[in-house]
Amino acid sequence: AARLFAQRQQLQSLLNQLHMSTENLCKVQALLRREMELGLAKETNVIASTRMLPSYVRSIPDGSERGDFLALDLGGTNFRVLLVQVHSQEQGGVHIFSEVYSIPPQVAQGTGTQLFDHIVTCIVDFQTKQGMMGQKLPLGFTFSFPCKQTSLDQGILVRWTKGFSASDCVGKDVVQLLREAVKRQQHFDLDVVAIVNDTVGTMMSCGYDDPNCEVGLIVGTGTNACYMEEMQNVGTVEGEEGRMCINMEWGAFGDNGCLEPFMTTFDQTVDKASINPGQQRFEKLISGMYLGEIVRHILLKLAGQGTLFRGQASPALQTKDLFPTKFLSVIESDGLAQRQVRAILEELGLRVSCEDGMMVREVCQVVSHRAAQLCGAAVAAVVEKIRENRALEQLEVTVGVDGTLYKLHPHFSQQVKETVKVLAPCCSVTFLQSEDGSGKGAALIAAVACRAA
Numbered sequence: 001a002a003r004l005f006a007q008r009q010q011l012q013s014l015l016n017q018l019h020m021s022t023e024n025l026c027k028v029q030a031l032l033r034r035e036m037e038l039g040l041a042k043e044t045n046v047i048a049s050t051r052m053l054p055s056y057v058r059s060i061p062d063g064s065e066r067g068d069f070l071a072l073d074l075g076g077t078n079f080r081v082l083l084v085q086v087h088s089q090e091q092g093g094v095h096i097f098s099e100v101y102s103i104p105p106q107v108a109q110g111t112g113t114q115l116f117d118h119i120v121t122c123i124v125d126f127q128t129k130q131g132m133m134g135q136k137l138p139l140g141f142t143f144s145f146p147c148k149q150t151s152l153d154q155g156i157l158v159r160w161t162k163g164f165s166a167s168d169c170v171g172k173d174v175v176q177l178l179r180e181a182v183k184r185q186q187h188f189d190l191d192v193v194a195i196v197n198d199t200v201g202t203m204m205s206c207g208y209d210d211p212n213c214e215v216g217l218i219v220g221t222g223t224n225a226c227y228m229e230e231m232q233n234v235g236t237v238e239g240e241e242g243r244m245c246i247n248m249e250w251g252a253f254g255d256n257g258c259l260e261p262f263m264t265t266f267d268q269t270v271d272k273a274s275i276n277p278g279q280q281r282f283e284k285l286i287s288g289m290y291l292g293e294i295v296r297h298i299l300l301k302l303a304g305q306g307t308l309f310r311g312q313a314s315p316a317l318q319t320k321d322l323f324p325t326k327f328l329s330v331i332e333s334d335g336l337a338q339r340q341v342r343a344i345l346e347e348l349g350l351r352v353s354c355e356d357g358m359m360v361r362e363v364c365q366v367v368s369h370r371a372a373q374l375c376g377a378a379v380a381a382v383v384e385k386i387r388e389n390r391a392l393e394q395l396e397v398t399v400g401v402d403g404t405l406y407k408l409h410p411h412f413s414q415q416v417k418e419t420v421k422v423l424a425p426c427c428s429v430t431f432l433q434s435e436d437g438s439g440k441g442a443a444l445i446a447a448v449a450c451r452a453a
């Protein structure tokens with residue numbers, strides 16, 4: 001019993017490092033607010049860790065959009081090609097036909113030419129399967145990496161994130177790279193009308209059903225958000241009238257070191273072992289690509305000091321990415337038997353006692369709770385800014401959300417909501433999960449673009 005007590009104490013003192021007090025969450029909220037202001041102003045944009053990139057999307061859909069559109073969705077685990085048919089509500093609303101294609105790592109991390117040739121090959125395959133070769137539909141390209149846009153159909157890649165590193169793309173216009181790849185393909189043409197961040201696509205897609213939807217949020221492989229900002233506050237774009245959707249690129253929040261006080265040695269280790277050390281620091285505290293890794297490093301430490309697994313870490317536990325974030329979802333599910341938690345850990349070659357199982361569960365809970373609270377603090381910063389922009393005492397706003405971590409984790413979404421309630425008490429925030437958000441959103445943006453043209 002004394003040994004058990006000592007183990008519990010070791011666990012608690014380690015997990016205390018990851019505890020976020022309301023006071024600290026307020027600090028994170030205030031820090032993000034400051035980075036937002038810096039990113040929006042022309043003079044300070046370059047020193048902000050959140051780039052606050054203008055999207056050239058000026059309103060959410062009004063429901064009068066019609067037509068057939070192609071959409072591409074590149075930005076995470078899978079690449080998708082979609083045919084999106086936007087009809088009137090009476091004719092059934094939006095219909096989507098899509099195919100998923102994989103982007104092998106050697107393509108994601110190869111040359112830009114290889115990557116874009118692969119993309120075009122997939123589009124040709126899709127059009128052939130849909131019996132629509134020769135048709136040249138307007139295309140919306142959801143491309144979920146930071147891009148500096150100067151118009152709706154031009155986006156200069158700022159940097160790769162989330163495991164992509166194809167050469168000769170950073171600093172280039174991604175739409176141009178796609179058009180050049182199309183030219184290399186014979187008897188084939190495309191009409192690219194918009195490049196769209198997935199956050200913006202998600203907001204637009206939810207905005208089609210809910211006119212209050214003025215924020216888009218992603219918590220999947222990575223994390224990011226966008227929202228409708230007043231043009232007069234957007235120093236990086238000419239014009240004062242109306243609003244524009246701003247892609248915050250909040251994954252990079254903290255890349256200037258401002259989040260250091262809230263980071264643990266485990267976060268530093270995960271960052272150092274990633275393909276982009278020092279970058280996307282906020283994302284590395286929150287999203288699906290990293291939570292499993294944070295847990296794995298904590299478990300390694302606990303095993304190393306003899307608190308867990310009789311002091312023995314297995315080779316699997318010592319291997320990068322062998323503890324995926326979906327394990328957190330499973331281990332934290334309500335009503336899961338201890339036996340099932342142990343089964344997962346035994347799969348990893350660990351010798352697990354009953355007590356080990358319970359402690360691992362606590363580690364998972366603390367890591368995902370911290371992620372959800374940080375995400376909530378960031379959402380609070382955004383909705384509070386919208387409220388202040390409009391000088392409202394009370395703001396009603398909807399956040400369109402996508403991402404597997406948000407959707408499938410048993411407690412994450414609830415904890416985000418609770419945090420927002422505490423940190424933004426004057427905002428009444430509804431979270432709306434998007435379906436096929438980035439594809440549908442890209443098509444709606446293409447529709448608006450075509451109508452304007």
Ligand code: ADP
Nearest residue numbers: 076077220221288289325326329403404405408
């Ligand atoms: P993307 O963000 O790449 O477009 P997703 O939204 O599907 O795609 O997110 C994929 C991420 O979700 C992966 O990094 C994975 O770790 C995480 N994930 C997959 N399944 C689950 C799950 N059941 N619970 C929590 N996270 C999950």
